[in-house]
Amino acid sequence: MKCDIILCGVGGQGILSIAALLDMVALKEGLHIKQAEVHGMAQRGGAVQSHLRLADEPIHSDLIPRGKADLILSVEPMEALRYLGHMKADGALVSSASPFVNIPDYPKIEKVLQSLRRVGNHVLVDTRALAREAGHPRTENTVMLGAATPFLPLPPERLKEELARAFESKGQRVIDANEKAFDLGREASLSRVG
Amino acid sequence: MIKKPETAAEMLLGDEAIALGAIHAGISGAFAYPGTPSTEIFEFVERQKHPDIAARWSTNEKVAFEEALGMSYAGKRALVSMKHVGLNVAADAFVNSGITGVTGGLVLAVADDPGMHSSQNEQDSRYYAHFAMIPCIEPSDQQQAYDLVRQAFDISERLALPVMIRIVTRLAHSRAVVRTSAPRPQNPLKPSESRSWILLPSIARDGYRRLVEKQKEVKAALAEVQCCRRHGVEKGPLGIICTGIAWNYLKECFGEGEEMPPTLHVFGYPVCENELEELLASVDEVLLLEDGYPFLEDKLRGYPTRGRMKVHGRFDGTVPRTGELTPDIVLGALNRTGHETPPPSGPLAPRPPALCSGCPHADAFEAMKVALKPFGGGRVFADIGCYTLGALPPYEAIHSCVDMGASISMAIGAARAGLSPAVAVIGDSTFVHSGMTGLMDAILEDTPVTLVILDNSTVGMTGGQKTAASGPNLEKLVKGLGVPEEHVRIVNPISRERDTITRVLNEEFEHQGVSVVIAARICIQEIKRVNKAKKAKKAEEEAK
Numbered sequence: 001m002k003c004d005i006i007l008c009g010v011g012g013q014g015i016l017s018i019a020a021l022l023d024m025v026a027l028k029e030g031l032h033i034k035q036a037e038v039h040g041m042a043q044r045g046g047a048v049q050s051h052l053r054l055a056d057e058p059i060h061s062d063l064i065p066r067g068k069a070d071l072i073l074s075v076e077p078m079e080a081l082r083y084l085g086h087m088k089a090d091g092a093l094v095s096s097a098s099p100f101v102n103i104p105d106y107p108k109i110e111k112v113l114q115s116l117r118r119v120g121n122h123v124l125v126d127t128r129a130l131a132r133e134a135g136h137p138r139t140e141n142t143v144m145l146g147a148a149t150p151f152l153p154l155p156p157e158r159l160k161e162e163l164a165r166a167f168e169s170k171g172q173r174v175i176d177a178n179e180k181a182f183d184l185g186r187e188a189s190l191s192r193v194g
Numbered sequence: 195m196i197k198k199p200e201t202a203a204e205m206l207l208g209d210e211a212i213a214l215g216a217i218h219a220g221i222s223g224a225f226a227y228p229g230t231p232s233t234e235i236f237e238f239v240e241r242q243k244h245p246d247i248a249a250r251w252s253t254n255e256k257v258a259f260e261e262a263l264g265m266s267y268a269g270k271r272a273l274v275s276m277k278h279v280g281l282n283v284a285a286d287a288f289v290n291s292g293i294t295g296v297t298g299g300l301v302l303a304v305a306d307d308p309g310m311h312s313s314q315n316e317q318d319s320r321y322y323a324h325f326a327m328i329p330c331i332e333p334s335d336q337q338q339a340y341d342l343v344r345q346a347f348d349i350s351e352r353l354a355l356p357v358m359i360r361i362v363t364r365l366a367h368s369r370a371v372v373r374t375s376a377p378r379p380q381n382p383l384k385p386s387e388s389r390s391w392i393l394l395p396s397i398a399r400d401g402y403r404r405l406v407e408k409q410k411e412v413k414a415a416l417a418e419v420q421c422c423r424r425h426g427v428e429k430g431p432l433g434i435i436c437t438g439i440a441w442n443y444l445k446e447c448f449g450e451g452e453e454m455p456p457t458l459h460v461f462g463y464p465v466c467e468n469e470l471e472e473l474l475a476s477v478d479e480v481l482l483l484e485d486g487y488p489f490l491e492d493k494l495r496g497y498p499t500r501g502r503m504k505v506h507g508r509f510d511g512t513v514p515r516t517g518e519l520t521p522d523i524v525l526g527a528l529n530r531t532g533h534e535t536p537p538p539s540g541p542l543a544p545r546p547p548a549l550c551s552g553c554p555h556a557d558a559f560e561a562m563k564v565a566l567k568p569f570g571g572g573r574v575f576a577d578i579g580c581y582t583l584g585a586l587p588p589y590e591a592i593h594s595c596v597d598m599g600a601s602i603s604m605a606i607g608a609a610r611a612g613l614s615p616a617v618a619v620i621g622d623s624t625f626v627h628s629g630m631t632g633l634m635d636a637i638l639e640d641t642p643v644t645l646v647i648l649d650n651s652t653v654g655m656t657g658g659q660k661t662a663a664s665g666p667n668l669e670k671l672v673k674g675l676g677v678p679e680e681h682v683r684i685v686n687p688i689s690r691e692r693d694t695i696t697r698v699l700n701e702e703f704e705h706q707g708v709s710v711v712i713a714a715r716i717c718i719q720e721i722k723r724v725n726k727a728k729k730a731k732k733a734e735e736e737a738k
C-alpha cells in the first residue's frame with residue numbers, strides 16, 4: 001500500500017495542521033511516513049504545499065514525483081490547480097470550492113471550478129458554508145480533512161480522536177466545532193463519491 | 195540526563211533529528227541565529243528546556259560560532275547551527291577553528307537552500323568545509339541525520355577538529371520516523387591547556403601544518419563511517435555518483451527488484467578515493483547527482499577522469515545548472531519518464547508571500563513613500579526581513595536587499611557619492627545582527643544618512659524568535675552608539691500617524707548628518723503568539 005498526497009492551500013489556512021494530524025494517526029497505525037513541508041517566507045500568505053507520503057514499506061524520496069500523487073487535497077480551489085500536474089491519471093482531487101482572495105488578479109472563480117471539474121475523480125466542497133454550519137469559520141481545513149477521509153488509508157475514527165486531542169487545550173466548544181466540521185466534510189465527500 | 199522522556203521512535207523534521215542527535219550525543223550548549231531552513235534545529239533544543247544544556251539565541255552567526263568554540267575550549271560539546279549564508283558571516287571563526295582545533299566536540303550544522311525557497315542565494319556549504327579542510331558529513335534522511343550527528347561528535351573529539359553537518363531544505367523541513375539511541379552524559383568542565391588556541395603566526399603555522407597532516411586521519415575516520423557506499427550492479431556503461439539526499443531520488447526511480455547501474459552514494463567529504471576509483475574503473479561514463487552546486491562534479495572533471503571519461507551532470511546540462519534537485523529532474527537525467535499526466539489547464543495566478551494585513555511595516559512604507567515623493571521617489575537601501583516584501587506591489591518602496599546589514603553601509607557609500615537623501619531601512623534583529631557596525635561608521639563621520647529601524651519587537655521573518663534589542667533598549671543602544679539625541683526619533687507606524695511620520699522623516703532628510711528614526715509597533719503575528727502563550731498559561735494555572 002502506498003498513498004502519496006499533495007496538501008495545498010494558502011499560508012495560514014492550516015495546511016500544516018492537517019499534515020501533522022495525518023502524520024500522528026499514520027504513526028500510530030504503524031505506517032512509514034515522509035512529509036515535506038514549507039516553512040519561512042512562503043508561509044506569509046503565499047502558496048503553501050506539503051508532500052505527504054504514507055506506505056507500508058520504506059519510502060525513499062521526500063518529494064512526490066510529478067504524475068504520481070494519489071490525492072490532491074486542497075483547502076483553496078486555485079491552489080489545487082497549481083498541483084494538478086502532480087496527480088496520477090486515476091488520482092483523486094479533493095478541494096475546497098471557496099476561494100481565498102488575497103491577490104489582485106485572482107481569476108474568475110467559475111473558470112477555476114470549471115477546470116477542477118474536468119478532473120475525472122473530483123470532490124469540491126463548499127468549505128466556507130460548512131465551516132459556518134460547524135460553528136467556527138476557522139474550521140475550513142478540518143472540513144477538508146473530513147472530505148479527504150474516503151481516499152485515505154487511515155480509519156476516520158482515529159482521525160477524529162486525534163482531532164479532539166489536538167484541540168484539547170482550546171476548550172470543548174472548539175473541539176465540538178471541529179468534530180462537526182470533520183463530519184460535515186466527510187458527509188459531503190461521501191455523498192459525491194456515492 | 196534527558197528530562198523529557200523521548201520515546202524510542204519519533205516523527206521528526208530533519209532539523210529536529212539533528213538537534214535530538216546532538217542532545218543524545220551529550221552537548222552542553224546549542225548556539226544559533228535564526229534562518230530558514232535551519233531555525234528548527236536550535237528551536238528543538240530550546241523547547242526541551244534541559245537544565246544542563248545552555249540554549250540562547252545569539253546576535254549573529256559569527257557570535258554563535260565563537261560561543262560554541264568557547265564551550266569547546268572549556269572541554270564540553272557544542273552544537274552550532276545556521277543557514278548557509280550565515281556561514282559567510284561566521285566564516286572567519288569557522289576557517290580559523292580548523293587551525294586552532296577543538297577540545298570538546300564541536301559540530302556545525304548548516305542548512306543550505308538550493309532553489310532559494312527562502313534565501314538570497316543557493317551557495318553550497320561543502321565548499322567552505324573543503325576550503326577550511328574541515329570534514330563534512332551530508333545525511334540523506336532523517337535517521338541518518340540523527341545517527342551521523344553522534345558520529346560527527348565522535349570524529350570531532352577524536353581528531354580535535356570541528357565537523358560540519360550539511361543538509362538541504364528538503365531534509366531540514368521533511369518529517370519521518372527516527373529511532374533514537376541511549377543518551378550519553380556530557381563532558382566535564384576541563385579548559386584546554388593547549389597554546390594552539392593562540393593564533394600568533396608562529397603558532398598558527400604549526401596549527402596549519404597539523405591541519406594539513408590531519409587530512410589522512412580525516413579520510414580514515416570518514417572511511418570508518420563508510421561515507422561512500424556502493425550500490426547497484428558491478429559494471430555497466432553508465433555509473434552514477436549521488437550525494438546526500440540525491441540518493442533518495444535515485445532510489446525512487448527504480449522499482450522493487452529493478453537493477454540499478456553501478457552507483458556510489460557519497461555523504462562524507464573529503465570523498466573516499468578508493469571507492470571513487472573503483473566505481474570509475476567499472477563504468478565508461480558517469481552521471482553526477484547533487485542537490486546544490488556541482489561540487490564533486492567539478493572535482494571529477496579534472497581528476498582522475500580528464501579525457502578518459504564523460505562526466506554528465508550540471509555542467510553539460512543533463513541536470514539543470516541551477517536550482518533544487520527533484521525526483522523529476524533525476525528521472526529526466528536517467529532518460530526515464532515519469533508517470534506524467536498532462537495537467538488539465540486552468541486559470542492560475544501567482545500567489546507570492548506578502549506582508550500580513552495590519553503589519554506595522556506596511557504603514558511605515560506608506561509614510562516613507564509620501565516623504566520621498568518630493569525626491570522623485572528617492573532611493574531606499576533595505577535589508578533582510580519581512581520588510582523586504584516592501585519591494586513588491588502595492589508598496590514597491592525599497593531598492594536594494596543584499597545581505598544582512600547592507601542597508602546602512604550601502605546608504606553611507608551612496609551618501610559619499612552624493613546621493614541625498616540617503617535612506618536605509620532595517621529591522622530590529624538585523625540591526626543588532628550587523629547593522630550596528632555600519633551605523634558606527636556613519637556616526638564617526640556624521641554622514642548624512644537617515645536610518646529607519648523597523649522595531650516590531652520580534653524576528654518576524656523566521657517565525658517570531660526573541661529579538662536582541664527592542665523598545666527602550668533599542669533606543670538606548672542607538673543613542674549609546676553616539677547618534678545625537680535630537681536625531682533619534684521614535685514614531686508609531688500606524689495609519690493615523692502617517693502625517694507625523696512623514697513630517698519627521700522630512701525633517702531628518704533635511705539634516706546634514708546621521709539620524710535614526712525608530713518606527714516601533716509590535717508585529718501582528720507576535721501579538722497572536724503572546725496572547726496564545728498567555729491563554730495557555732492561564733489554562734495551565736486553572737488546571738492546577
Ligand SMILES: Cc1ncc(C[n+]2csc(CCOP(=O)(O)OP(=O)(O)O)c2C)c(N)n1
Pocket residue numbers: 227228229230277279280281283578579580581598620621622623624625648650652653654655656661
Ligand atoms: C546571514 C543571514 N542570517 C540569517 C538570515 C535569515 N533571516 C532573514 S531576515 C532575518 C531577521 C529578520 O528580523 P528583523 O530584522 O527583526 O525583521 P522582521 O522580519 O522582524 O521584519 C533573518 C534571521 C539571513 N537571510 N542571512
Ligand code: SF4
Pocket residue numbers: 044548549550552553554555580581650654655717718719720
Ligand atoms: S510576521 Fe509580523 S512583521 Fe512579518 S509581515 Fe507579518 S505582521 Fe509584518
